Amino acid sequence: MKPDLPVAAATPAESLWVEGELVRSLMRTQRNTALVGLALIPIFLAVLWTDAELWQLMTWLACAAGVAALRFWVIARYQGEVVNRGAQEHVDFFRRFSFVFPLAALVWGATTLLYFDRSPLSDQFICWLVMAGLAMFSINALSGRLATMRAYLNTLAITALAVMGWRIGVELEFQGPTYHWWLLLLLVIFWYVLREAGRRLHLTHRRNFELQYRNNQLIESLTRQTQAALDAVEIKNRFLASAAHDIRQPVHALSLYADWLRSEPELVDEIAPKIVESTKAVNQLFDALFDLARLDSGKVRLNVEPMDLEKLLRDLELQYRPLAEAKGLQFRVRAKPGTAVSDPILLQRVLGNLIANAVKYTQKGGVLVAARAAKGARRIEIWDTGIGIAPVHQREIFREFYKVPSHAGTEDGFGLGLYIVARLTQILGHPLSLASRPGRGTVFRLTLEPTDEKAAAERAQASVAQIRSR
Numbered sequence: 001m002k003p004d005l006p007v008a009a010a011t012p013a014e015s016l017w018v019e020g021e022l023v024r025s026l027m028r029t030q031r032n033t034a035l036v037g038l039a040l041i042p043i044f045l046a047v048l049w050t051d052a053e054l055w056q057l058m059t060w061l062a063c064a065a066g067v068a069a070l071r072f073w074v075i076a077r078y079q080g081e082v083v084n085r086g087a088q089e090h091v092d093f094f095r096r097f098s099f100v101f102p103l104a105a106l107v108w109g110a111t112t113l114l115y116f117d118r119s120p121l122s123d124q125f126i127c128w129l130v131m132a133g134l135a136m137f138s139i140n141a142l143s144g145r146l147a148t149m150r151a152y153l154n155t156l157a158i159t160a161l162a163v164m165g166w167r168i169g170v171e172l173e174f175q176g177p178t179y180h181w182w183l184l185l186l187l188v189i190f191w192y193v194l195r196e197a198g199r200r201l202h203l204t205h206r207r208n209f210e211l212q213y214r215n216n217q218l219i220e221s222l223t224r225q226t227q228a229a230l231d232a233v234e235i236k237n238r239f240l241a242s243a244a245h246d247i248r249q250p251v252h253a254l255s256l257y258a259d260w261l262r263s264e265p266e267l268v269d270e271i272a273p274k275i276v277e278s279t280k281a282v283n284q285l286f287d288a289l290f291d292l293a294r295l296d297s298g299k300v301r302l303n304v305e306p307m308d309l310e311k312l313l314r315d316l317e318l319q320y321r322p323l324a325e326a327k328g329l330q331f332r333v334r335a336k337p338g339t340a341v342s343d344p345i346l347l348q349r350v351l352g353n354l355i356a357n358a359v360k361y362t363q364k365g366g367v368l369v370a371a372r373a374a375k376g377a378r379r380i381e382i383w384d385t386g387i388g389i390a391p392v393h394q395r396e397i398f399r400e401f402y403k404v405p406s407h408a409g410t411e412d413g414f415g416l417g418l419y420i421v422a423r424l425t426q427i428l429g430h431p432l433s434l435a436s437r438p439g440r441g442t443v444f445r446l447t448l449e450p451t452d453e454k455a456a457a458e459r460a461q462a463s464v465a466q467i468r469s470r
Helices: 012-028 030-048 055-080 087-097 100-109 121-142 144-171 179-263 265-297 309-326 345-360 418-428 452-467
Strands: 303-306 330-334 339-342 366-372 377-382 432-437 442-449
Touching: 012 087, 012 179, 012 303, 030 100, 030 309, 030 452, 055 087, 100 121, 100 265, 121 144, 121 179, 121 330, 179 265, 179 442, 265 377, 303 309, 303 345, 303 442, 309 330, 309 366, 309 377, 339 345, 339 432, 339 442, 345 366, 345 418, 345 442, 418 432
Parallel strands: 330 366
Antiparallel strands: 303 339, 366 377, 377 442, 432 442
């Protein structure tokens, strides 16, 4: 035989949900239960009408009617205030009004004062039969809440036993018939059997709801995983379509320039720069793909150290000034001496992507790269006078494969540059913000808070885990 697998411990959320559903199932039957109790009142009165004194019957009738009215009031309040609310509200409501059930048991248990050893045996038999029916009915109606069911049975049995004990020991001084003792014994046995049956029924209800909760969680988890798989397929399809489109353009241009150069070699001075630009475009596309692959595989290597910001910005100036000037743009760098604690290679990649974007989307004016002092850190700002980014797109531009509709220049990239920037800045712990006005330009601000290498490595792993769980 295979060993039983251990049952997973219930979480607080699961326990609360199960308790709420147990209350729902219990309260769902209370109107019918209350109606049954109400219908039994005239039966008791009819059976005992000639056996008990009128004032005793009327006193019991007033108590029974009062408890019945209280139960209907609780049910109405539940239907009006709680029935459509959450598990916590159900549990709280039931805790406030659970006293009603043992109170009802007390009233019905007190009926033994009216008939035990005071009525003919035939009438006593009918009354005991009604009491037994009430007790058995309670384990079905109240088993959703074990404590409440036990309180009902205990109150009913103890009240009856107390009345019988008083009659046998005090009033009859133990001189009554022998069957009294048999009744006491049968009542105790019946009480124990009902408690045990109620406990088992409660466990069945609870396990059913626990299974339902876990099935719902499993279905929800499978639904999320299925949706994630579908999203991944959609992203992959968009990626392949975008890659095929974006790589085809510069490769096709290279083919045209090569054919042109072969047929007219004397135009080499004019064609060669175009071939170089197309080659650079292909290289940039593949660089973006390689960066994305390293990020998603978790193979980003961190080398955090103090670095000279002025030297970093001057190196970037040498790399990107020619690109800006080739478009007729001004390219200015405002660098003051200062240091930051970060990974030089990854930080250079971040700033390079931001500067490249600024040059790419600026047609006139210029680009400014400046290092400024911030509270407890240094801040690098990249300003441009380009086309700007509308507010509706400012959050979306950091998503993978996202391209701002109608932006000139978006046709020659995968839409990965700012996505990679966002991932790297999150890993390095450098907050990135932007401000932009369409038609006026954009500024990206990167705050170089000191990078903790261990925390950065943990963020990198968490980033990979998040991507894989989507």
